[in-house]
Amino acid sequence: MNRVPWKSGLWRLVRNAALIAILASALGLALHSRLLWKVFTGRAVVSSQTSPGTGIEVALPLPVELEEVRELLGGDALLIDARSRDAYLEGHLPGARSLPREHIDEQLDAFRGQVPPDRPLIIYCSGYGCPDSFVLAEHLLAVGYRDVRVYEGGLPEWSNAGLPVERGQR
Amino acid sequence: MRFDRILFQVCRLTLGGIFLYAGLIKAWDVVAFAGSVANYQIPFLTYQLNYLVAASLPYIEMSAGLLLLINRQVRPAALLLGVLDLIFMVALVSVLIRGLDIDCGCFRPGGEGHTTAQAALLRDVGILALAAVSFFQPSWKKS
Numbered sequence: 004m005n006r007v008p009w010k011s012g013l014w015r016l017v018r019n020a021a022l023i024a025i026l027a028s029a030l031g032l033a034l035h036s037r038l039l040w041k042v043f044t045g046r047a048v049v050s051s052q053t054s055p056g057t058g059i060e061v062a063l064p065l066p067v068e069l070e071e072v073r074e075l076l077g078g079d080a081l082l083i084d085a086r087s088r089d090a091y092l093e094g095h096l097p098g099a100r101s102l103p104r105e106h107i108d109e110q111l112d113a114f115r116g117q118v119p120p121d122r123p124l125i126i127y128c129s130g131y132g133c134p135d136s137f138v139l140a141e142h143l144l145a146v147g148y149r150d151v152r153v154y155e156g157g158l159p160e161w162s163n164a165g166l167p168v169e170r171g172q173r
Numbered sequence: 174m175r176f177d178r179i180l181f182q183v184c185r186l187t188l189g190g191i192f193l194y195a196g197l198i199k200a201w202d203v204v205a206f207a208g209s210v211a212n213y214q215i216p217f218l219t220y221q222l223n224y225l226v227a228a229s230l231p232y233i234e235m236s237a238g239l240l241l242l243i244n245r246q247v248r249p250a251a252l253l254l255g256v257l258d259l260i261f262m263v264a265l266v267s268v269l270i271r272g273l274d275i276d277c278g279c280f281r282p283g284g285e286g287h288t289t290a291q292a293a294l295l296r297d298v299g300i301l302a303l304a305a306v307s308f309f310q311p312s313w314k315k316s
Contacts, residue, residue: 016248016249017249017252019246020249020250020251020253020256021241022249023236023237023246023249023250023253024233024253025235026236027229027232027233027235027236027237028229028232028233030232030236031200031228031229031230031231031232031233032225032228032229034200034228034232035203035228038204038224038228039225039228040202040222042220042221042224043221046233069195127234130220131207131208131211131220131223133214134214155208156220157220159219159220160220
């Protein structure tokens with residue numbers, strides 16, 4: 004048999020590189036298994052570096068987690084769905100009001116007419132991968148709403164946690 | 174060649190140090206790093222997948238970095254980091270094309286520093302060069 008040294012060398016190289024990647028990933032996944040379990044079962048996770056309410060006067064929305072959302076909804080906080088109207092009609096958090104980020108300019112006046120600026124607002128969209136809630140929150144802060152929070156887990160986390168989802172018009 | 178030898182050692186140690194540090198700082202706060210990954214808005218990375226990436230990537234970086242530092246499995250580790258670096262560069266180019274204004278999340282996730290995609294790309298070119306030198310180590314060295 005003719006052996007091709009550089010070929011077997013290359014194969015060993017790639018295999019070893021892949022092994023390092025696989026073993027390291029396995030280590031990371033194992034070390035963070037509790038966190039990942041929470042994520043996959045839809046429970047909220049909070050960054051250890053997130054410290055809401057530091058009192059710094061920068062108009063940035065505060066992130067809130069699932070449990071806080073449920074607590075705040077016991078008060079007079081208003082949930083706002085920043086996704087498209089169609090997505091909202093397919094399913095949204097109970098009691099949420101639709102304010103699609105892409106239609107903010109057309110709908111803002113009507114919204115301001117109905118919702119006073121001191122009412123706490125919680126904005127969500129479709130989970131961590133979506134920017135709409137944050138963009139909308141900054142917009143609402145800029146026009147004078149004082150208590151604006153973003154629920155980053157959004158609809159996926161809420162429904163994964165087995166909480167009810169409302170459909171259709173509100 | 175003496176110069177070759179020094180260049181290789183410097184590149185190997187620098188590359189290893191950079192990735193050991195980058196991995197450590199991200200593994201420290203996986204949740205914040207998941208947020209950084211989410212910022213890239215990569216369509217197939219769902220909410221849960223962001224966390225899988227955030228929990229594994231720092232450990233790949235740390236392991237390969239450590240191997241380079243202790244001078245073991247240098248070529249596979251350099252290859253792995255080179256490939257990772259290329260993937261980061263593709264992600265950064267897509268950030269530029271889509272016009273997203275995000276922090277690259279390369280080192281300190283959610284930190285006060287803000288590294289633009291352009292700066293991060295430039296840095297990644299340098300890292301790629303380090304990986305190339307570590308990978309194509311001088312022929313005098315048998316590994």
